[in-house]
Amino acid sequence: MASRAHPARPRSTSGDFLNLVFVLLDSLNRWVLDSDEFDTPNLDRFAKQSVEFTNHYSGSLPCVPARHDLICGAWDFLWKPWGSIEIWEEPLTEALRRENVCTKLVSDHPHLFESGGENYHVGFTAWQYERGHEGDPWRTRPDPSWLGAPSYGRGWLPYDYSRGAFRTEEDFPGAKTMSAAARWLRDEAPANSGRVDLSGWPLGREKQDRFLLFIDEFDPHEPFDTPEPYASMYDAAWEGPHLIWPPYTTTGEQILKPDEARQVRAQYGGKLTFIDRWLGLVLDEIDAQYADDTAVIITTDHGHYLGEKDAWGKPPFPVYETMGHIPLFVRWPGVEPKTVDALTTSVDLAATIVDAFGASYRHKTHGKSLVPLITGRQPSVRDWALCGVWGREVQLIYDGTKYTRAPDGDNLPLSLWSNRWSTMPVWRFHDLKLPPPDDRATLDKMPGSKIPVIRQPFREGDMLPYWALGAFHGNHLYDVSSDSEEVDNLAGTTRETSARDLLADALREVEAPSEQFERLGLD
Secondary structure (H helix, E strand, C coil): CCCCCCCCCCCCCCCCCCEEEEEEECCCCHHHHCCCCCCCHHHHHHHHCCEEECCEECCEECHHHHHHHHHHCCCCCCCCCCCCCCCCCCCHHHHHHCCCEEEEEEECCHHHHCCCCCCCCCCCCEEEECCCCCCCCCCCCCCCCCCCCCCCCCCCCCHHHHHHHCCCHHHCHHHHHHHHHHHHHHHCCHHHHHCCCCCCCCCCHHHCCEEEEEEEECCCCCCCCCCCCHHHCCCCCCCCCCCCCCCCECCHHHHCCHHHHHHHHHHHHHHHHHHHHHHHHHHHHHHHHCCCCEEEEEECCCCCEECHHHCEECCCCCCCHHHHECCEEEECCCCCCEEECCCEEHHHHHHHHHHHCCCCCCCCCCCCCCHHHHHCCCCCCCCEEEEEECCCCEEEEECCEEEEECCCCCCCCCEEECCCCCCCCCCCCCCCCCCCCCCCCEEEECCCCCCEEEEEECCCCCCCCHHHCCCCCCCEEECCCCCCCCCCCCCCCCHHHHHHHHHHHHHHHCCCCHHHHHHCCCC
8 A cells, every 4th residue: 555645854864764663572482483383474474575684683681671772772681680771871762852753652561660660661752551461460350250271380460360351352462552553653643743733732742753653562472362263273172271371491391291382382373373463453554654754673572482492481591592583674665675694683773773863872882773784885783792681691692603601600799780779570579679789789880871880799698580590501602503403512612712702802892790700700
């Protein structure tokens, strides 16, 4: 369908378009998309229209640290585990505000609205939260007509109360989020100002003739709960309540029987097909009104283990390809579909968005704009990328190689650098918190900042986030260009010496904390 012509407006300094729609689908398994296992017709058609980045990796993990990468443009997993935007940095929304860009967030992601993620949304011009997903404390009693599904030992969750409010497909959070985003594009986006005279509006809103729509969609993250026909679409023979909660474990064969493993994977597939169907509303609206002047990015924060490496969910585990090697598709006005094999990572998307609108950050960042790769002006923008989870292994990706280095002995020293003390909330255990700053704490400076930062060292016996606990599995070195299943661990060979040196150089370049060098045996 031909797009509607817009009145003449200023153009971006870095591209020949006005607007950008960013779609984050949480826990999107790249390897599932590359197969024909589950139906994703809307993602498939978008991919055919896009620049596909085949060598794109996560940075900080899991959910909220990943959003920090995407919104602040800086890796934070070397400094802190899970937390808000710090006072020495700014979100991309502030950079875009200085360029009079309207920013809209539509999301059903509960972690953005609880302790540790509560200020990521406030910088948007406007934001909309669709209620009821996973741990969202939305309802105060259950609906007796819906009895829930097995939780694999998770016990009661807020979802057990919320789920009873979903009576039709349209009631599910993913459907509501995509519907709201499509409705905003149709009725409220500043590019629609050609339909309404806004010249008399206050606060200079008539100047916001460009927009960023940021859709943070929690699907296909668990619970893998969908209505029919999706729930039975990929495992029609299953009888009884659907298994919608994957166990977070690395010993799946001891917990899941083969038919149960098939069922959990099928429920993920049902959730993926479900959200793909509703994503189509947004893509259709873009095609109808904005195809000629709006860039569209679709990606994820990280993958999700569905039995690969005998792992399920996101357990304390090295970041294998299933988790860290993620999909990225970019549809850019004036650029033909193609494949880009250059190395990219999540912080680069923040740099790309800011660059696309001719804006800039005011704090030190780590991202490289992908605009030169998209337009073909450069063959690459970076030589290496970092990836990891605070308190776990640190990973370096470079030249078709992945080096994962574990702590050299005990998982100490380890410090948390933050002026916003928080960690991932644990339902039912509100008193289960990280140790507050005490007489061990000192003030230090983050790279590129003059603001004093609390630097709190941990000691043996302190509570750590659950992902920083558990066993480590030594160092890993893989030639992922030829060994994508990561079978042949080259750690301990002569190749590890150069990998170790490159990792140390990379950590020095980002001015990583000294305790990281010590705990990893790199000092």
